[in-house]
Amino acid sequence: MASIKRSFAKKNKINCPSNISLLKEYHKLVNKKRIEKNDEIEKLLITRPVRSLSGVVNVSVLTKPYNCPGECIYCPKETNIPKSYLSGEPAVERAKKLKYDPYLQVKNRIESLQLGGHPTDKIEVRIIGGNWSSYPKKYKEWFIKRCFEACNNKKDETLKKAQKRNETAKHRIIGMSFETRPDFINQKEIEEMLLLGATKIEIGVQSIYNDVLILNKRGHLVEDTIRATEMLKNAGFKVSYQVMLNLPGSNPQRDIEMFKELFSNPDFKPDYLKIYPCALVKEAPLYNLYLKGRYKPYTKEVLIETIKEIKKHIPIYVRIERIIRDIPSPLIVEGGAKLSNLRQLIDSQKICKCIRCREIRDIKNEEVLLFREDYDASNGKEIFLSFEDKNRKNVYSILRLRITDSDTALIREVHVYGQATPISKKGAQHKGLGMLMVKEAEKIANKKRIAIISGVGVRDYYRKKLGYRLSKTYMIKTF
Ligand code: SF4
Ligand SMILES: [Zn+2]
Known part of the structure; x- marks a missing residue:
C-alpha cells in the first residue's frame, strides 16, 4: 500500500497522502454515491488495525489532577498533572489540551478513531489518572455521566438516564475500568463502582512482598490485595493487577518468584496483568535513593531476560495488557525501562501463552x-x-x-x-x-x-x- 501511494505521489508530483486523508476522501465519495462502499479499501486504509483487534476499541479518559494520599517513592509528582503520570505521555498530552474534560476527550477520541477507519460502536472506556477511589463522589459521577453523554451525543439529567440511553446508542460503552488501590476496596466502593458502570478494576498491587511494599511506602500490605481480589471477583469484576518489577528491595529472582506465586497461590490469580518495570524519573523521591547509590535500575538485558522468564509462568486464562508504561524514554533516567519496544524485543508470541498473544487477528476458516x-x-x-x-x-x-x-x-x-x-x-x-x-x-x-x-x-x-x-x-x- 505504502509503495503504491509513494509511486503515485511521485508520478503526480504531490506529497504522499496519509491513510487518514485518503479515508476521508473515500468516505466523502461514498456519501455522494460516486463510488461504492468497499470493505477491502477500508481494511487497507485503516490506521494501526491493532487498535480494534480485540473486537472493541479502547478509549482512555484522564481525570483531572488531584492529590492521591499515597506516598509511593517511585511515583512522579508533577504540578498540574494527575499523580503517577508525566507530561509528555501521549494520553496526558491529549487530555491536557482538552483541560481534562471527559466529554471532549471521549468525543475527540471517537472522531479520530473514525477518521482512522475504526468501527466505534463498541467502546471500552478506561478511566486513568492516579487513584480513582480518592476523587470526590460528585466529581466521579459527573465525570462518568459526561463520558456516556459523549457517546450518546446527548445530554441527560441523570447518570442513570444517560446509561439507559447508551443501551441502544450508536457508540455503546461495553466495558469500563477504573484504576485504584487494594486498600481502598470495600463494599461501599464496590457498590459505587457498579452503579457507575464499571466492569473491570485495575488494582495497584505492585508487589506481594510486604518488605518491598513497606520500603516503597505503598501504604498497604499484601493482605489488602488478597482481600480486595476476593471482594472484586465476588462482585463479578474482572480483576487486573498492576505489578512492578525492579522495585527497591526486589531483584530479578524475587520478581520471577513473585509471578510464580501469583499463579500458583489461589489468593491471587488475576485475570489481567500489567507488568510495569519501575521507571526511574527525576520527579519521584526514588531518584534521591539512586543518587545516593542505594537503587539501581535493571539493565535492558536483565530486564528482557526477567520478563522472558516471567512469561513462561503465565497461564492461558490471563491477558497481559502491557509490559511497559507509555513514559517517553528521554524522561527515564536510565535502565531497561527506557526501551519502548520492549514487547517486540521479547518476541512474546513465541514464549507466552497469554490471551493477548493468542487472540485471533484475522478470522481464519478453521475449526474451533x-x-x-x-x-x-x-x-x-x-x-x-x-x-x-x-x-x-x-x-x-x-x-x-x-x-x-x-x-x-x-x-x-x-x-x-x-x-x-x-x-x-x-x-x-x-x-x-x-x-x-x-x-x-x-x-x-x-x-x-x-x-x-x-x-x-x-x-x-x-x-x-x-x-x-x-x-x-x-x-x-x-x-
Ligand atoms: S497510589 Fe498510585 S498515584 Fe498514589 S502515590 Fe502511589 S503510585 Fe502514585
Ligand atoms: Zn502474552
Whole structure:
C-alpha cells in the first residue's frame, strides 16, 4: 500500500497522502454515491488495525489532577498533572489540551478513531489518572455521566438516564475500568463502582512482598490485595493487577518468584496483568535513593531476560495488557525501562501463552473447539471457557464463570475476539460464539441464578438474545 501511494505521489508530483486523508476522501465519495462502499479499501486504509483487534476499541479518559494520599517513592509528582503520570505521555498530552474534560476527550477520541477507519460502536472506556477511589463522589459521577453523554451525543439529567440511553446508542460503552488501590476496596466502593458502570478494576498491587511494599511506602500490605481480589471477583469484576518489577528491595529472582506465586497461590490469580518495570524519573523521591547509590535500575538485558522468564509462568486464562508504561524514554533516567519496544524485543508470541498473544487477528476458516479450564481462586471456583483452534494457538472467544457458596453463579467476562465489526455486519463477533459460551456456562453452573456483569452497552444483547433481565447493575437469569 505504502509503495503504491509513494509511486503515485511521485508520478503526480504531490506529497504522499496519509491513510487518514485518503479515508476521508473515500468516505466523502461514498456519501455522494460516486463510488461504492468497499470493505477491502477500508481494511487497507485503516490506521494501526491493532487498535480494534480485540473486537472493541479502547478509549482512555484522564481525570483531572488531584492529590492521591499515597506516598509511593517511585511515583512522579508533577504540578498540574494527575499523580503517577508525566507530561509528555501521549494520553496526558491529549487530555491536557482538552483541560481534562471527559466529554471532549471521549468525543475527540471517537472522531479520530473514525477518521482512522475504526468501527466505534463498541467502546471500552478506561478511566486513568492516579487513584480513582480518592476523587470526590460528585466529581466521579459527573465525570462518568459526561463520558456516556459523549457517546450518546446527548445530554441527560441523570447518570442513570444517560446509561439507559447508551443501551441502544450508536457508540455503546461495553466495558469500563477504573484504576485504584487494594486498600481502598470495600463494599461501599464496590457498590459505587457498579452503579457507575464499571466492569473491570485495575488494582495497584505492585508487589506481594510486604518488605518491598513497606520500603516503597505503598501504604498497604499484601493482605489488602488478597482481600480486595476476593471482594472484586465476588462482585463479578474482572480483576487486573498492576505489578512492578525492579522495585527497591526486589531483584530479578524475587520478581520471577513473585509471578510464580501469583499463579500458583489461589489468593491471587488475576485475570489481567500489567507488568510495569519501575521507571526511574527525576520527579519521584526514588531518584534521591539512586543518587545516593542505594537503587539501581535493571539493565535492558536483565530486564528482557526477567520478563522472558516471567512469561513462561503465565497461564492461558490471563491477558497481559502491557509490559511497559507509555513514559517517553528521554524522561527515564536510565535502565531497561527506557526501551519502548520492549514487547517486540521479547518476541512474546513465541514464549507466552497469554490471551493477548493468542487472540485471533484475522478470522481464519478453521475449526474451533470449546476448551474448559477449572481453577481455584479467592475462595471460589473459576471456570474459564474458550473457543480456540485445536492447537490452542488462536483464541476466538473467552468466558469467565465464578462459582462460590452463593446460590448465584457469576459470569465475569464474555469476550469474542476478531477485528471489531460494526453491530450490523458479520464477523467473529456475530458467529454466535458468545451465546454458545453463555449457554454452556449456564449448564456448568447448575445454580438457581446466573448474574452477568455487563457493560451498559451490552445489556440489550443479553436481554434480547439470551433472556436475561436487568436487576440493579447485573443482567440476571433465574432457573
Ligand atoms: S497510589 Fe498510585 S498515584 Fe498514589 S502515590 Fe502511589 S503510585 Fe502514585
Ligand atoms: Zn502474552
